[in-house]
Amino acid sequence: MNTLLDKLNPEQKKAVTTTHGPLMIIAGAGSGKTRVITYRIAYLIHRNLCSPEQILALTFTNKAAQEMRERIESLLGEGSTRGLWIGTFHSNFARLLRNHASKIDFDSNFSIYDADDSKKIIKEVMAELGLATDLISPNAVHSMISQAKNKFVLPARFAETASDFVSEKVSEVYLKYDEVLRKNNAMDFDDLLIKPIQLFNYHPDVLNAYQERFQFLMIDEYQDTNRAQYVVSKQMAARHQNICVVGDDAQSIYSWRGADITNILGFRKDYPSATVCRLQQNYRSTRTILQVANAVIRNNKNQLEKTIFTENEVGDPVVLFESQDERREAEKVALTIRDLKLSRGMGNDQFAVFYRTNAQSRALEDALRYHGLAYQVFGSVSFYKRKEIKDIVAYLRFIVNQLDEESLFRILNVPTRGIGDVSIKKIKAIAEEGHRSAFEIISQPLQHDISPRLISALNDFRFLIEHLQDMSSKESAYEVVAELLRKTRMLELLKEENTTEANTRYDNLQEFLSLARDFSDHNPEDNSLSAFLQNVSLSTDQDNVDENESKVTLMTVHSAKGLEFPVVFVTGLEEKLFPLNPEDSSELEEERRLFYVALTRAEKKLYLSYAKNRYRFGQLLVSIKSRFLDELDESVVVTESGVKLWEKREKETERSRYDYSSYQDEAQPSVFSKSWRSKPKTAKPKSKPVVNANDAMDDGLRIGMKVQHKLFGTGKILALQGSGDARKAKVFFERVGEKTLVLKFANLLPL
DNA sequence: CTCATTAACGTTTTT
DNA sequence: CGTTAATGAG
Numbered sequence: 001m002n003t004l005l006d007k008l009n010p011e012q013k014k015a016v017t018t019t020h021g022p023l024m025i026i027a028g029a030g031s032g033k034t035r036v037i038t039y040r041i042a043y044l045i046h047r048n049l050c051s052p053e054q055i056l057a058l059t060f061t062n063k064a065a066q067e068m069r070e071r072i073e074s075l076l077g078e079g080s081t082r083g084l085w086i087g088t089f090h091s092n093f094a095r096l097l098r099n100h101a102s103k104i105d106f107d108s109n110f111s112i113y114d115a116d117d118s119k120k121i122i123k124e125v126m127a128e129l130g131l132a133t134d135l136i137s138p139n140a141v142h143s144m145i146s147q148a149k150n151k152f153v154l155p156a157r158f159a160e161t162a163s164d165f166v167s168e169k170v171s172e173v174y175l176k177y178d179e180v181l182r183k184n185n186a187m188d189f190d191d192l193l194i195k196p197i198q199l200f201n202y203h204p205d206v207l208n209a210y211q212e213r214f215q216f217l218m219i220d221e222y223q224d225t226n227r228a229q230y231v232v233s234k235q236m237a238a239r240h241q242n243i244c245v246v247g248d249d250a251q252s253i254y255s256w257r258g259a260d261i262t263n264i265l266g267f268r269k270d271y272p273s274a275t276v277c278r279l280q281q282n283y284r285s286t287r288t289i290l291q292v293a294n295a296v297i298r299n300n301k302n303q304l305e306k307t308i309f310t311e312n313e314v315g316d317p318v319v320l321f322e323s324q325d326e327r328r329e330a331e332k333v334a335l336t337i338r339d340l341k342l343s344r345g346m347g348n349d350q351f352a353v354f355y356r357t358n359a360q361s362r363a364l365e366d367a368l369r370y371h372g373l374a375y376q377v378f379g380s381v382s383f384y385k386r387k388e389i390k391d392i393v394a395y396l397r398f399i400v401n402q403l404d405e406e407s408l409f410r411i412l413n414v415p416t417r418g419i420g421d422v423s424i425k426k427i428k429a430i431a432e433e434g435h436r437s438a439f440e441i442i443s444q445p446l447q448h449d450i451s452p453r454l455i456s457a458l459n460d461f462r463f464l465i466e467h468l469q470d471m472s473s474k475e476s477a478y479e480v481v482a483e484l485l486r487k488t489r490m491l492e493l494l495k496e497e498n499t500t501e502a503n504t505r506y507d508n509l510q511e512f513l514s515l516a517r518d519f520s521d522h523n524p525e526d527n528s529l530s531a532f533l534q535n536v537s538l539s540t541d542q543d544n545v546d547e548n549e550s551k552v553t554l555m556t557v558h559s560a561k562g563l564e565f566p567v568v569f570v571t572g573l574e575e576k577l578f579p580l581n582p583e584d585s586s587e588l589e590e591e592r593r594l595f596y597v598a599l600t601r602a603e604k605k606l607y608l609s610y611a612k613n614r615y616r617f618g619q620l621l622v623s624i625k626s627r628f629l630d631e632l633d634e635s636v637v638v639t640e641s642g643v644k645l646w647e648k649r650e651k652e653t654e655r656s657r658y659d660y661s662s663y664q665d666e667a668q669p670s671v672f673s674k675s676w677r678s679k680p681k682t683a684k685p686k687s688k689p690v691v692n693a694n695d696a697m698d699d700g701l702r703i704g705m706k707v708q709h710k711l712f713g714t715g716k717i718l719a720l721q722g723s724g725d726a727r728k729a730k731v732f733f734e735r736v737g738e739k740t741l742v743l744k745f746a747n748l749l750p751l
Numbered sequence: 752c753t754c755a756t757t758a759a760c761g762t763t764t765t766t
Numbered sequence: 767c768g769t770t771a772a773t774g775a776g
Contacts, residue, residue: 060766090766192766253764254764256763356762416753418753423752617761618767
């Protein structure tokens with residue numbers, strides 16, 4: 001351990017050995033943050049400053065937590081982290097809440113609902129309240145409620161502050177939604193953060209016990225914590241004041257889900273005695289990569305002043321790809337990976353391809369597949385969001401938590417057993433009328449007006465559930481899942497279907513089964529169904545990386561946070577994609593931080609890429625390269641062919657000047673041919689007509705016609721007026737609304 | 752009640 | 767474009 005401490009630089013050492021009192025570690029990208037956290041925990045345990053169960057470490061992902069635990073064990077030996085609470089806010093507090101659920105009127109086996117479950121309930125509630133979804137979308141309502149919860153605004157206070165019609169309605173939905181959750185003995189993700197606060201407020205003894213117990217509190221990625229997380233960590237740390245937060249304001253990328261950057265910026269106001277460590281030496285990236293990243297982030301006004309430096313080698317220049325469309329962009333990425341594998345003997349797992357939105361993965365997947373490169377996509381259609389998985393999870397939830405009727409009704413007819421919508425409605429109605437639970441009705445169907453056919457189906461279902469419930473109290477999660485699959489014949493049914501889709505589902509169920517097996521094998525102390533279920537509810541597919549085969553990583557920049565790769569491609573660097581919302585200046589800085597995060601993931605080689613055209617909503621749209629590309633340090637960026645960017649830029653400006661004049665000479669007269677400016681047509685063909693040549697004599701534009709504009713996107717012509725140079729069109733654009741354009745400059749493309 | 756076809760909808764980003 | 771929810775025929 002002592003020799004290991006020697007491997008830290010002075011500032012890292014200070015961060016590790018400053019054990020008592022508030023501590024803020026500002027950890028620049030690649031500055032060995034994970035190492036510092038793991039060493040700090042190891043140091044606390046090794047020096048006997050506390051026992052592992054007196055430490056609470058909160059991370060951003062389960063994967064990060066798991067890695068840290070492993071690293072500590074490799075430092076201190078197997079079993080050394082026993083009792084240590086390390087995990088996400090969500091999983092740690094879910095665990096805490098299970099221990100005290102009855103104090104806040106929940107059952108300890110409460111279900112955890114994900115965003116989809118929440119949205120479904122919100123939709124139902126809105127229907128019940130007679131709220132038209134075209135006025136406010138369920139999505140919007142969900143995000144408003146979630147935002148409120150993130151800020152620890154409960155329904156009562158939300159109602160007080162609701163001033164307009166919409167927020168009044170949302171407040172009704174909010175109240176009702178929470179009632180539904182409670183009725184189902186379920187919590188959503190946000191509840192896992194705010195229920196502990198309520199628990200602590202109403203039961204100071206519970207808070208007290210945890211304050212005593214957790215002498216040391218560590219929070220990673222503090223820049224991305226929200227109000228609720230802030231409050232609860234402050235509560236927990238109040239007694240010992242040994243709170244250590246680690247973060248980097250330059251990497252704050254979750255404000256959209258309520259993350260509050262002032263938590264980290266204001267840490268010293270909350271804890272005036274706080275020690276501050278700044279980790280500014282980067283051990284990850286080449287000097288070139290860092291130079292580019294620093295140049296970009298410098299454009300943000302709101303940031304703590306700091307400079308990240310490195311003693312690493314200069315490395316290769318950053319390469320910028322320009323492609324015609326996203327398919328060719330993907331092709332370039334795939335070919336580059338293939339070449340690097342051949343020329344440098346690199347493995348698939350050394351490459352990562354990033355994008356702004358999940359939808360962009362498709363073209364990349366196609367290209368990688370075409371070139372026989374194994375890849376793994378994170379996010380997108382998450383494993384846990386697939387129908388078959390959600391169905392099986394719903395079964396498990398209901399087995400564990402009989403109050404969870406949302407899950408019950410999801411699976412009552414899965415696989416189809418003759419209990420259709422009509423029957424389900426009937427059961428719901430009977431239950432509601434008699435103030436009984438739906439499962440009670442299902443269990444005693446004879447007492448109600450139910451057809452014999454349905455009774456038999458309900459009995460089958462009931463016996464199945466009771467059998468599995470019985471099992472779940474004795475056997476491991478794996479056994480229960482296996483039995484569930486056997487009894488429902490889900491696997492056989494899919495095999496019989498034998499379509500490609502059924503086969504994928506079959507594979508997914510098998511995969512789920514092996515997840516259950518892994519869990520049961522690796523958690524001998526508690527491999528119960530309910531433990532497994534909690535694990536499942538809070539995992540993302542990031543947590544289940546296939547490490548057996550070397551694969552190229554495809555993910556959004558958001559999921560890339562905290563990771564690093566030898567070779568990184570950042571794709572889709574176009575306006576309105578990355579940054580996604582260039583008009584919104586408040587979001588722009590966050591987009592830039594996101595770009596910064598992307599850049600700083602790269603260790604050796606960095607490729608940036610944009611396409612001039614891109615299909616979106618099934619339509620080919622013209623793209624403009626991202627403004628962020630103008631912020632690069634151009635002295636170290638080259639094009640595909642190896643030309644330095646600043647050299648190319650000089651040529652380009654010359655050429656574009658020439659192009660502009662030639663446009664005036666040729667294209668314009670051809671468009672406005674009646675104009676006195678008309679000059680004889682030259683024979684010289686233009687490779688890239690600015691205006692559709694077919695429209696030469698007539699501008700081809702008509703009222704009602706759909707047109708495309710470079711900046712504004714697609715729109716419909718509302719009116720045309722004037723002639724010649726003064727000819728104008730009033731166009732309604734889908735994205736930006738009504739605009740009046742001078743046709744001479746607008747370059748409208750008829751569709 | 753089930754399955755198939757059709758219409759509508761949507762893209763941020765995730766625990 | 768691709769996916770999911772809603773509708774109608776069997």
